[in-house]
Amino acid sequence: MFGRREETAVLDELLSQARDGTGGALVLWGEPGIGKSALLRYVHDQAGEFIRLSYSATRPESDLAFAGLHGLLRPVTDRVESLATAQATALRAALGMSGEPTNRLLVGAAVLSLLCGLAERQPVLVVVDDGQWLDAATALCLGIVARRLRAHPVVVVLADHSRPAVRLWDGLADMRVESLTDESARRLVTTVAPLADEPTARNIVAEAGGNPLALHELATLATLATLASLEGDLDDAEHHQGAERPPVGPRLRRAFRAGIEALSPPAQLLTVLAAAEGNGDRLTVQRAGCASGADDDAWEEATSAGLVHVVGNRVEFRHPIVSRAVYEGCGATARRRAHRALAATLPDETEERVWHLAAVAHDRDENVATLLEQTAARSRRRGDTVTAARALRRAAELSATPIDVSQRLAEAARASWDTGCAATAERLLDDAERLAPGAHIARRSQGLRGIIEFARGMPELAYHHLITDLRRVQDPGTALELGTTAMRAAWSIGRGDLRAGALELLLELDIEGRAGLPGPPAWWSDDASADTAPVDASEGNDAEARARTTMPPLLPPTPLGLAWGIDKPMGDTLRRRMPHLRRRRERARLAVALAQTAMLDNVAGRWAEAESSAVEGLRLAEAMGADHIASHCRTSLGWLAAARGDERTVAEATARTLETSLPRGVRALSAAAYWTRGMASLFHERPDEALDTLVRLAEPGHGAEHPTFALLAALDTAEAAVHVGRHDLAEERARALEAWVRRTGASWARSAAHVTRALLGGPRVENAFRAALDVPGARSHPLLHARAQLFYGEWLRRRRRRIDARAQIGGAIEVFDRLGAEPLHRRAQREQDLTGPPGRRGSPDIGEVSRLTVQEQRVAELAAEQLTNREIAVQLRISHRTVGHHLGNVFAKLGINTRTELSYHRAGSEPRAAERR
Structure with missing residues (x-):
């Protein structure tokens, strides 16, 4: 824990508060390898008397709903039955213990109840590493729990790559884990590699940039090669087309390149094969390695060097940053050789093979482009628009003719838009139109131009694009989307004529689902004067x-x-x-x-x-x-x-x-x-x-x-x-x-x-x-209903029906309080106070008059004499609306509601009891 005094102090304080009965949560965030996992181990070790639940998220399970929750709660699943029936049912379903449907809020409440129940015996610590790979359902659940812990001795500590505001941890206390100082980094290197000489240790510190993981890895590699030779030039890094990996800076790539070069050629090949394969499939890497001359000795050398380790049928790097550093640092020639070997071992129909072929290709190759286009289609069918967009972009790069490039760019633009990459989508669409404009742009992008303009906030321009492209597209679902989006655009600008035109065009088209159009389009009209029969309940x-x-x-x-x-x-x-x-x-x-x-x-x-x-x-x-x-x-x-x-x-x-x-x-x-x-x-x-x-x-x-x-x-x-x-x-x-x-x-x-x-x-x-x-x-519609109660209660109070008024206003107060409608709550409470029995209503404070402005005092004096607003306006030569504004301020400051009460306030007395009733 070199150089982590501030971070450990915060963690110690969280544990101390929990020992005193107060819970809390903290998100540790920072770049990969910066030391978040070490801090989680620290807090785990310091909480020896706590019930400790921990989980490290993984990318393969990030799309499995509640996979993280399943891993986290496995030690305490026997306590699920102690929960209330609804919560137990929801949590069992989330944990895969039943086939019931899940309600995420109910699951969050169940987990909160479970943790609080455990905390009745002893404090509880929940530790989650690599939160960026948590499945969305678990992340949402933990966010719900972490925001509601203060009254219970439960501590939640999460580690994530990104700042909380860009994920589901928004609103939680957070701490960015910064790079180590050179002094702390040097102490760490000395501990990890005690035999490293001074120049080597100095180079490690300089190359790692304060990243503890890089310090660990470079210190390990120092036993294989001297880092003094890392001053050479680097090949430009190329991005691996088939997988998403965390970015690596040039200094780290340079360091790992030296370590790789210290290995024998077969061992180098294996590590590059493992990095290029990307999925951790040991059998695929092994087959490709054997075909390329890498035997068991090469495996032994690679694993002994600490770069990779084998667990069952998986080959893994110690951290994704290592894999990326290896891949980017090995050079373009080595990468192409690795992808070619991997492609040769895979069946023709697999998508992995297509990606490896795409990585090898460096010129126009229509065959590979077609395979990538097919991969994109399969990816979209299964909902993976990220992979589809990447496949189509690479296919466009390999396409032989401008029209093929244009079509694939247009389709890539739509896939990019669906993933939320709007700037990329628009750039790709512009490129497609510039290369080969035509109706194919609308068909392949599914009318994206109008959709972009509408989302950008240009509905009138969007409408014209959408209507034009509606006539060009062939897919019925796309036509329906463009037509209804055009109707939305017309509604946004208040143009009923344009909305009707879009509807008429939709009805003219022979599209699937057209039979359902005559009913729902009535909902698109906001004309109250339309000639229709009365509607009953x-x-x-x-x-x-x-x-x-x-x-x-x-x-x-x-x-x-x-x-x-x-x-x-x-x-x-x-x-x-x-x-x-x-x-x-x-x-x-x-x-x-x-x-x-x-x-x-x-x-x-x-x-x-x-x-x-x-x-x-x-x-x-x-x-x-x-x-x-x-x-x-x-x-x-x-x-x-x-x-x-x-x-x-x-x-x-x-x-x-x-x-x-x-x-x-x-x-x-x-x-x-x-x-x-x-x-x-x-x-x-x-x-x-x-x-x-x-x-x-x-x-x-x-x-x-x-x-x-x-x-x-x-x-x-x-x-x-x-x-x-x-x-x-x-x-x-x-x-x-x-x-x-x-x-x-x-x-x-x-x-x-x-x-x-x-x-x-x-x-x-x-x-x-x-x-x-x-x-x-x-x-x-609770706010509307409560306002109706308030209005009714005010009317009853003015009719001196105090008991009836209190019932209505009390109901309104309850709703306003639950919702957090503070202004209406104050107004209702003031009305409620005015309905109280005589003994509970104090006389208005005459001193409150001093809070009125001069103009408000003049308005109040005339209103107390029962002059109307217009009569007051004439006397003071101001508008009657200004009188109303001043009178509203007077009532608010004095805590009253009527001119009659203003008269009593001016006289320093209260209305008679009979009048109050």
Whole structure:
């Protein structure tokens, strides 16, 4: 542990806190070989009295869901039955002990319960090495567990190559493991290679660059060759086409090249064969070695040198960095010889043979290019778009004619896009079009140009590309994707005519699934005035059922799905797809799905899940340069911030969105940003400001005008309008909601329409409130339902029905508290306080008046005399909206809600008990 005093101190403190009953988690991260594993061994050794669970992830198991969890919990699987039934069932399924379906959140809760149960007897230490190779399900589970440990003596220490923010460890404490100082590195070399002379030790330290693994390996190689000869030139490194390996710097390659050259030619060949083979298949390496003259003595020499070791039928390097260093340091000639020998030992039909042939080829070779193209097709069928993209790019390099190069580049562009490599995809597509433009580009890239433009945030340009390419593609599924993406683009810019044109073109095409189009396209319309028969509740249920069985491309944009009331089946469909997208590493589609899921979870009250999805989607979208997707994620985060009362985040998120959406005419994103700003103002009780923002959603010609968002924000607009005396606007929004209910039967719209009618007043206010709360499915939108309870409770309190008011407001408070809707929670709590019995309500603090500004005091004095806002405005020569703003501040500062209370406050007394009741 030379030079690791700071790191070990942090680990010691974690263990010490656990001994005192407080848990914690830490992510150690840094480049391969930097010493993370040594630190994990250290903390493991220091926790002798702990229950210790450890696991080292491996790349071969990284695609097996819960493989890591299986390895980690094997010593304690007997404790699974002690869990609650649901958790035990979920964990058994995750560990392969049953065939039940798994729920990842439930599995995370089960693992947390299991660890906490173990910790009741003694502290628990969980150590996971090589976290970058953990399967996604285990990584997500450990992230859930690690964020919830503080109240239990459980310590989780993870090691990963990447910083936590770019993986599933975001939000956990982390420490970057840095390179060793020269002094510490020298001490390490002296310990590992005590016989090394001073010049050799000095060269080792200089070449390793503070990497402990490199120091270990170079010290071992020092027994085979002197490192003083490492000043020679290096051949340029070539990348191995068939495998992904960690990068190696030139100094490390130079060091390993010397070690390899110290071996006999047969032993050198074996190590290069093992590095070039890449999969650790000892039998393949052995056959290739024997065919090339490497016998058992060569194996003995290679393993004795410490470069490789054999375990059963696997040949392994001590660390992947060693394999890469060997491969890159051996020279191009040796690499080609190794790949040629490996290809000769493999059957013709294997993909490994194709990759070895591709590595040997260094000129145009149409035969190998065709084999690579076939490999790419097989890879795509099994969902491996990364390998497909790499195969197609190499095939293009080996293609004989410009048209073949162009076609393969176009297909490689689409595969690269699916993996999330947007810049690479666009570059490949540009190259394909430059070499041989034509309709084949659209067919082979599956209309990628329009998809890129749409993701970039240029929906109008995207629409024209998509419609053009829709006529060129031959695959029915691709045609459906392009057509529905064109409809999304048209909806984004608020062009119903373009949306109808794309739908008409889809209906004209003879494509599979066309028969299902006449039903679902109704969901793509946001025209409340469409001539349709009224929808009853049973028809609404039918819509949900249809949505569950509809092909995902035919589902409308998420806000439109919310408006139609099919958000639950849409969310279920998206959640079912995401594991599939993760498994196939289709990052572009995953980013879209995450953005959609985040908005649906917002409305459903799953705010933690929504935030997690939006943050992950934003990270993926930003990495791809997909502004449109990124803005959708920011919209969800901004909506959450508005509901939570975080106005700074609201301002930042909406400003970023509007910066691009307004100039580009993306009305949907602009409208979402305006809605978010209006919500924030309304929830902070600035109704005039809120109304000034929200009316833009229905203002003809405004950059934020969008009928879908005007509908979704109708209740907010109506509430703000009522507060400032604009009952005409509130009435207009009520009629729009009622028309939408007649068309769709959506439960949220029915509830919002009843609430809006209640806010407008009249003889049937209470009936309207009760109808809003009793709408079937209303509770599936908890924020809307709780607001209806709050409005009803406020109305009851003003009618002096204190007990009834407390029941409604109490229910709202419970929901606001659970969700974290802080502004609404404060408002509801203030209302609840006003419904309390006389003995529990203290007199307003007269000293609070000193907190009012001069203008607020003048407004308060006139309002206490029961003047209307307009009368006050005339006297003070300000607008009635400004009066409303000042009066709202007065009520908030004094903790009151009505002008009557303001009169008592001014007189220094309380209302009579009878009036309070």
